[in-house]
Structures are given as structure tokens and as C-alpha cells.
Amino acid sequence: GENVEQHPSTLSVQEGDSAVIKCTYSDSASNYFPWYKQELGKRPQLIIDIRSNVGEKKDQRIAVTLNKTAKHFSLHITETQPEDSAVYFCAAKGGGSNYKLTFGKGTLLTVNP
Amino acid sequence: DVKVTQSSRYLVKRTGEKVFLECVQDMDHENMFWYRQDPGLGLRLIYFSYDVKMKEKGDIPEGYSVSREKKERFSLILESASTNQTSMYLCASSPMLALLSGANVLTFGAGSRLTVL
Numbered sequence: 187g188e189n190v191e192q193h194p195s196t197l198s199v200q201e202g203d204s205a206v207i208k209c210t211y212s213d214s215a216s217n218y219f220p221w222y223k224q225e226l227g228k229r230p231q232l233i234i235d236i237r238s239n240v241g242e243k244k245d246q247r248i249a250v251t252l253n254k255t256a257k258h259f260s261l262h263i264t265e266t267q268p269e270d271s272a273v274y275f276c277a278a279k280g281g282g283s284n285y286k287l288t289f290g291k292g293t294l295l296t297v298n299p
Numbered sequence: 300d301v302k303v304t305q306s307s308r309y310l311v312k313r314t315g316e317k318v319f320l321e322c323v324q325d326m327d328h329e330n331m332f333w334y335r336q337d338p339g340l341g342l343r344l345i346y347f348s349y350d351v352k353m354k355e356k357g358d359i360p361e362g363y364s365v366s367r368e369k370k371e372r373f374s375l376i377l378e379s380a381s382t383n384q385t386s387m388y389l390c391a392s393s394p395m396l397a398l399l400s401g402a403n404v405l406t407f408g409a410g411s412r413l414t415v416l
Contacts, residue, residue: 187358192341195339217401218401218402218403220402220403220404220405222405228409229389229407229408229409229410230342230389230405230407231407232404232405235402235404237401237402275341275342279402279403284398284403285330285332285347285349285355285393285398285403286344286347286357287344287403287405288344288358289334289341289342289343290341291339291340291341292339292341
């Protein structure tokens with residue numbers, strides 16, 4: 187089955203800096219890659235996603251890039267703000283399933299004012 | 300506002316007890332999921348259902364069962380709770396239409412934190 191590795195497990199940045207979180211996946215047939223943000227004590231929420239036929243997607247301060255050859259994808263947050271502090275999870279939907287998302291273990295991002 | 304509601308936020312049970320975790324969604328979604336969230340392990344899929352009375356095992360189904368008698372309700376059952384099932388349980392749902400476009404956009408509930416003593 188699909189295996190998703192996520193790095194780093196913790197990341198601390200100064201307000202205004204950029205943050206990058208990276209994930210690798212094992213199933214070359216995976217075709218959908220979402221990112222979820224979970225603030226402390228709250229439910230995970232989708233912040234951005236990308237399909238395998240697209241190399242990059244941007245939404246204001248966040249962007250996701252996908253390298254299918256290397257089987258990795260990354261979340262980029264620019265001009266970080268304290269409210270960006272949260273746990274971020276990447277996920278991949280394997281080619282053999284329409285339903286199953288395999289999640290990474292999460293990255294705790296702390297933005298220091 | 301769309302909602303996935305988990306009936307219990309916090310439960311404390313004893314080893315060997317039967318535990319029911321209930322999840323209801325009001326978005327008319329076809330797909331429903333149960334995940335388990337543990338620190339350092341991320342979210343792991345226990346079971347999912349793509350239709351009433353249909354269910355499929357996820358990555359860690361051992362010790363769990365599920366029930367989906369109505370479209371809006373998906374229950375997770377621990378037949379005989381054990382201490383290693385102490386965890387946060389997250390229910391989620393997604394529409395079939397999203398799957399047809401290649402995505403699987405999950406809406407999560409607030410979670411049920413289960414402690415087994």
C-alpha cells in the first residue's frame with residue numbers, strides 16, 4: 187500500500203519568514219495530494235490540494251509543488267503569521283483506491299512573533 | 300454551515316467494555332471514514348463506507364467494527380475495549396462527486412477522545 191513520509195516533524199520560524207514542509211510517497215500511481223491544517227484542539231481542515239496532472243498550485247500565501255518523478259510534494263507558506271501555527275498533515279490518494287487517503291505523521295509549525 | 304458531528308467529545312471506559320462512537324453528517328455525503336489520531340503517528344484509517352450498509356477495512360481495522368444503517372450516520376464499535384485503543388478518534392465524510400473528479404475532500408468532526416482504563 188501507499189506510504190507517506192513527512193519532514194520535518196517540528197518547525198519553528200520567525201514571523202514573516204517562509205516555511206517549507208516536505209512529503210514523499212511510495213505509490214507511483216498516486217494521483218491526489220491534499221494538505222490539512224489542524225490548530226490546537228480543533229479538527230483538521232483542508233487548506234490546499236493538488237492533482238497529479240499539475241506541478242504547482244498557489245492560494246495567496248500558501249503553495250504546493252509536486253514532483254512526480256521524485257515522488258515528493260511540498261507545502262510552502264510565505265510571510266508566516268502567528269495564526270499559521272498548527273500541525274500540518276500531508277496525504278496521498280493511491281492509484282488503487284478512490285477513497286483511501288494515507289496521511290503523513292504531521293509537522294508542528296510554530297511561528298514566533 | 301456544513302457539519303460532521305461526533306456525539307461524544309470525551310469518554311472514559313474500562314477494559315473489556317463495549318464502546319460505541321457515533322458520527323452524523325448533514326451534508327448528504329456518500330462516503331464516511333473513521334480515523335485514529337495518535338501523537339507522532341498521524342491519522343490512520345480504521346474503516347470507511349461508501350454507501351449504506353457498505354464498509355471496507357482501512358489500515359488498522361483490528362479490534363474495531365463499523366455500522367452504517369443510514370446514509371448520515373456511521374458508527375465505530377469497539378467490541379471489547381483495550382488500553383491500546385486509548386486515542387483520539389476522528390470521523391470524516393466526503394462527497395462522491397469529489398471522488399469522480401479525482402479528489403477526496405474530507406470534512407472532519409471535532410473528534411472523540413477515548414480513554415480506556
